[in-house]
């Protein structure tokens with residue numbers, strides 16, 4: 001039984017909706033390596049049916065270059081999803097204002113906290129790392145360069161892993177921020193793994209800079225699998241990153257020292 005809110009009564013299960021609540025309608029888009037004709041449209045509908053859409057209606061088809069067609073298909077799925085089984089990375093540190101972050105670094109570290117950022121590999125998409133690092137910031141928040149107690153070295157685009165290691169060593173970085181936007185052939189995952197391996201080789205675990213990866217198509221639950229300390233994804237704000245760095249590099253470490261001493 002489906003309630004008007006699109007949830008299945010009492011179970012917490014939900015289904016998507018398009019025209020009327022709980023109707024199961026979804027829209028997907030994809031490209032097939034076929035010239036645009038009726039056969040191609042039929043193939044698109046067949047693919048959507050095999051993906052579980054029934055009925056599946058091709059609502060848009062457009063030739064994109066020779067021998068390829070882009071499709072949008074609208075149709076009904078019958079699947080239910082259970083939000084209670086979804087795994088997410090919840091923020092496990094307090095959000096600090098720049099003033100609070102500066103005060104914590106000043107008191108806890110007694111020197112500026114050094115952050116090196118870069119967009120690595122052949123990736124030239126710097127808008128994301130700039131949104132986090134540059135003073136002008138993102139989403140109404142100032143970037144890390146605004147924080148008086150942070151020294152930010154933003155290396156920009158297409159930085160090689162050896163260059164990143166060398167600069168992190170030279171700057172005695174406390175944290176290194178790696179941005180990856182292009183995901184073709186899983187380049188973002190390969191590049192981050194290469195970075196992790198290089199950092200493990202260059203530093204012993206106890207002194208290795210905190211390694212943070214970010215970009216719109218990362219799955220935040222993948223930090224452990226990739227070997228980084230944290231993954232940030234779409235819509236990250238500079239304040240979240242600053243708060244995380246202060247938490248891991250200052251507050252939590254001080255807490256550990258205090259705890260050990262007592």
Ligand code: B12
Nearest residue numbers: 123124125126127128177179182183184214215216235236
């Ligand atoms: C602008 C842009 C470009 C510009 C980049 C200019 C620049 N200086 O950055 C130019 C024109 C150069 C460009 C080129 C290309 N692009 Co482009 N580009 C885009 C576009 C339109 C916007 C990206 C962007 O700026 N987003 C805004 C920022 C603020 O968002 P963000 O990057 O997600 O960053 C946020 C978070 O992810 C996070 N974050 C990001 N990095 C980090 C790092 C850390 C440490 C942390 C904590 C957080 C964090 O914080 C940020 C703020 O919230 C996207 C499509 C789109 N709408 O997203 C395509 C897109 C990324 N580009 C794409 C492609 C394919 C290319 C090219 C290969 C095209 C070509 N054939 O030449 C080239 C590649 C060039 C190269 N060598 O990398 C594809 C990538 C597809 C894929 N599967 O990987 C996209 C998705 C477009 C598409 N739909 O096909 N591109």
